[in-house]
Amino acid sequence: MSEANLSGRKPVILVVEDQPDERFLAATLLEETGFTVIEAETADRALAILQDRADEVSVVFSDVRTPGPIGGFELARIIGVTWPRVRVLLTSGDAGDQPSDLRVSATFIPKPWRAQDILAWVEAAAGRPDGAGPSVIGPGGKVISREMET
DSSP, X not given: OOHHHHTTOOOEEEEEOSSHHHHHHHHHHHHHTTOEEEEESSHHHHXXXXXXXXXXXXXXXXXXXXXXXXXXXXXXXXXXXXXXXXEEEEEEOOTTOOGGGOXXXXXXXXXXXXXXHHHHHHHHHTTOOTTOOOEEEOGGGOEEEEOSXX
């Protein structure tokens, strides 16, 4: 169990989304449930935040398509190598972004996502063991595939 859960605090979630309405929706949903949320418009900005505050951040919830040279899959790879205890949830509404592109420990959920699926995953992420392989969340929050299980 994470220190955040032991102390009664909710994990800090870093939401990475360039679309203001979608970022606001995700941040509001998480904040109203008691999480502390940090917002970033780009993966570059998210990495800068993690450089300063990685010890506080438990989960990164990122769109796959972010402006700039680093996309969500690359962001997840960097996080997995640099801050392996930080859990990553990727999302995309673009049919070209396939869960098979996950080559690191991350979870993929297609857009449009359901609030209860995000909340259930984020709640579980704080206690998720390191090294759990990539997974895909389908309708109803069910994990529909898990690759590279340890």
